[in-house]
Amino acid sequence: MIFYDSPNPAPNPRRVRIFAAEKGIELRSQPVSIVKREHKSPEYLALNPRGQTPALQLDDGTVITESVATCRYLEAVHPDPPLFGIGAVEQALIEMWSRRVEMILMPPVGAVWVNTHQFTAALPGRNMDWGEANRPRVDDALRFFDTSLEGRTFLATDHYSIADILLLTTVDFAAFIGIGIAEDLNNLRAWHARVTARPSAAA
Amino acid sequence: MIFYDSPNPAPNPRRVRIFAAEKGIELRSQPVSIVKREHKSPEYLALNPRGQTPALQLDDGTVITESVATCRYLEAVHPDPPLFGIGAVEQALIEMWSRRVEMILMPPVGAVWVNTHQFTAALPGRNMDWGEANRPRVDDALRFFDTSLEGRTFLATDHYSIADILLLTTVDFAAFIGIGIAEDLNNLRAWHARVTARPSAAA
Numbered sequence: 233m234i235f236y237d238s239p240n241p242a243p244n245p246r247r248v249r250i251f252a253a254e255k256g257i258e259l260r261s262q263p264v265s266i267v268k269r270e271h272k273s274p275e276y277l278a279l280n281p282r283g284q285t286p287a288l289q290l291d292d293g294t295v296i297t298e299s300v301a302t303c304r305y306l307e308a309v310h311p312d313p314p315l316f317g318i319g320a321v322e323q324a325l326i327e328m329w330s331r332r333v334e335m336i337l338m339p340p341v342g343a344v345w346v347n348t349h350q351f352t353a354a355l356p357g358r359n360m361d362w363g364e365a366n367r368p369r370v371d372d373a374l375r376f377f378d379t380s381l382e383g384r385t386f387l388a389t390d391h392y393s394i395a396d397i398l399l400l401t402t403v404d405f406a407a408f409i410g411i412g413i414a415e416d417l418n419n420l421r422a423w424h425a426r427v428t429a430r431p432s433a434a435a
Numbered sequence: 436m437i438f439y440d441s442p443n444p445a446p447n448p449r450r451v452r453i454f455a456a457e458k459g460i461e462l463r464s465q466p467v468s469i470v471k472r473e474h475k476s477p478e479y480l481a482l483n484p485r486g487q488t489p490a491l492q493l494d495d496g497t498v499i500t501e502s503v504a505t506c507r508y509l510e511a512v513h514p515d516p517p518l519f520g521i522g523a524v525e526q527a528l529i530e531m532w533s534r535r536v537e538m539i540l541m542p543p544v545g546a547v548w549v550n551t552h553q554f555t556a557a558l559p560g561r562n563m564d565w566g567e568a569n570r571p572r573v574d575d576a577l578r579f580f581d582t583s584l585e586g587r588t589f590l591a592t593d594h595y596s597i598a599d600i601l602l603l604t605t606v607d608f609a610a611f612i613g614i615g616i617a618e619d620l621n622n623l624r625a626w627h628a629r630v631t632a633r634p635s636a637a638a
Contacts, residue, residue, distance in 0.1 A: 281579075282535070294524055298538070301531035308523030320511030321497060327504035332485075335501070339542070362565040376484075 235259040236279065236287040238266050243405040244299040245286040249435035250397050251303040255310045300330065303394055315394045322389050329388035329395035333402055336376060340369035341406045349409050370411045374403070374420060381419040385426070392427070400427050438462040439479070441469050441488040446608040447502040448489040452638035453600050454506040458513045503533065506597055518597045525592055532591035532598035536605055539579060543572035544609045552612055573614045577606070581620040588629065595630070603630050 237245045237259075252259050264270045264285050272283045280287045280297045288296045288305065296302050307316050317323040346352050347363025377399060381387065388395035403413065403424060413420050427433060438455075440448045440462075455462050467473045467488050475486045483490045483500045491499045491508065499505050510519050520526040549555050550566025580602060584590065591598040606616065606627060616623050630636060 282539075290524070294528075296524075296527045296531055298531045298534040301527045301534060304530045305523050305527035308526060320508050321493070321499075323511055324499045324504045324508035325497075327507045328499055328501045331501040331504060334537075336485075357568055359562065359565045359568065362562045365560055365562065 233260065233291055234289045235261045236264050236276070236285055236289070237261045238264050238271065238285040241405060241408040242266060242285065243401040244284070246404075246435065247299040247397050247401050248286050248288075248302050248306075250401070250432045251306060251315060251394065253432035253435040254313065254315060254392070254397075254430075255306065257306060257310055300394065300398075303397075313391075315392070315397070317389060317393060326388040326393045326395050329393075330398050332380075333377075333387075333395065333398040337370070337373040337399070337402050337406075340366040340373060341402060341409070341411070344370060344411065345405075345409050367411065370406055371414060374406075374413055374417060378417040378420040381423045384419075384423075387423070392430070396423075396427050400424070400433065436463065436494055437492045438464045439467050439482065439488055439490040439492070440464045441467050441474065444608060444611040445469060445488065446604040447487070449607075449638065450502040450600050450604050451489050451491075451505050451509075453604070453635045454509060454518060454597065456635035456638040457516065457518060457595070457600075457633075458509065460509060460513055503597065503601075506600075516594075518595070518600070520592065520596060529591040529596045529598050532596075533601050536580075536590075536598065536601040540573070540576040540602070540605050540609075543569040543576060544605060544612070544614070547573060547614065548608075548612050570614065573609055574617060577609075577616055577620060577623060581623040584622040584626050587622075587626075590626070595633070599626075599630050603627070603636065 235248065237249070240246060249259070264276060266285070270276060271285055277283055279289065279295050282297065284297065286297070286299060286302060288302045290296070296305050304316065307314070317326040343366035344363050346355060347358045347366075348360060352358070377387070386392050386396050387399055403420075406412075413424060438451065440452070443449060452462070467479060469488070473479060474488055480486055482492065482498050485500065487500065489500070489502055489505060491505045493499070499508050507519065510517070520529040546569035547566050549558060550561045550569075551563060555561070580590070589595050589599050590602055606623075609615075616627060
């Protein structure tokens with residue numbers, strides 16, 4: 233299989249790289265340069281009509297896009313260590329926390345990125361007011377996760393999971409666009425240091 | 436277990452009701468009135484600090500929020516019929532299509548709802564320009580799903596899945612806020628008629 237990958241700071245391919253690293257899976261990668269707009273080339277659009285990375289092409293030609301869907305495929309074919317949880321309750325709680333990252337933190341980060349950042353200046357339909365209004369919402373979201381991490385080692389359960397990967401990659405992307413973790417968010421800072429110390433975080 | 440539910444047009448509780456109906460699960464429901472702001476009451480916030488419905492409280496007190504996480508719990512305890520797929524590829528494709536609904540269609544629908552609708556006029560920080568700019572993006576998204584449904588009976592695989600439930604509830608919520616399926620989207624219209632004809636759609 234072939235993993236269509238883009239380098240940092242793109243957060244979505246990094247999710248899959250971290251996930252694979254945690255499982256010891258070596259992906260055969262094909263780089264797709266976002267700077268060179270290779271993700272919008274006819275060849276790549278034939279693989280993923282959304283023109284986004286990552287994508288995983290299986291040996292039979294099936295293409296799986298969307299980072300979490302790609303991770304779920306890897307979980308099914310390489311179950312250990314389980315990163316989506318074992319059993320009904322743990323699986324549901326990991327899904328709940330994954331979705332909280334995606335529904336609470338990612339939208340304001342994305343709104344700031346798409347509407348205000350110098351690297352997205354060429355995008356049509358930007359709304360600077362909307363982007364700036366989302367900047368404090370990123371901090372609000374980081375505070376929610378700080379509170380949620382009180383007394384916890386990892387976000388969703390007592391072991392590392394896909395929910396931690398989603399939070400890590402989103403927090404790091406927020407920092408890339410200029411929104412760091414506030415000084416007083418001690419739980420989130422300690423968690424961030426903990427998950428960043430794992431070798432997989434270098435992926 | 437207790438299912439904290441809100442009536443239509445709230446799209447998220449409906450997802451779980453449809454999911455449960457497809458599996459023949461009878462949920463013990465506790466209504467939470469959004470009109471009466473019961474989802475922001477201290478009692479409900481103690482269950483779900485996000486103040487959103489639905490939520491599922493298990494007999495041991497564990498609370499699962501986020502509609503898809505709740506459905507995933509129900510899938511694990513009532514596997515038949517499988518609505519998240521069987522096997523690595525099918526599970527990944529259902530996740531991929533579910534996420535496409537959530538990442539492509541839901542954001543512009545939510546932006547129109549939150550920023551322009553008369554029922555959300557009291558929300559702080561509305562941006563009418565941003566809301567109106569998202570109205571054509573809803574139509575763009577519906578066109579993507581129309582194209583994707585060409586030659587298909589269901590969205591993700593050859594049988595009904597959670598991805599169909601997410602698309603149905605989001606399309607119906609879009610119609611509620613005034614954005615219907617354009618006349619020329621024949622694949623999407625036929626699919627919508629097909630999934631709406633299932634008894635579960637009345638949930």
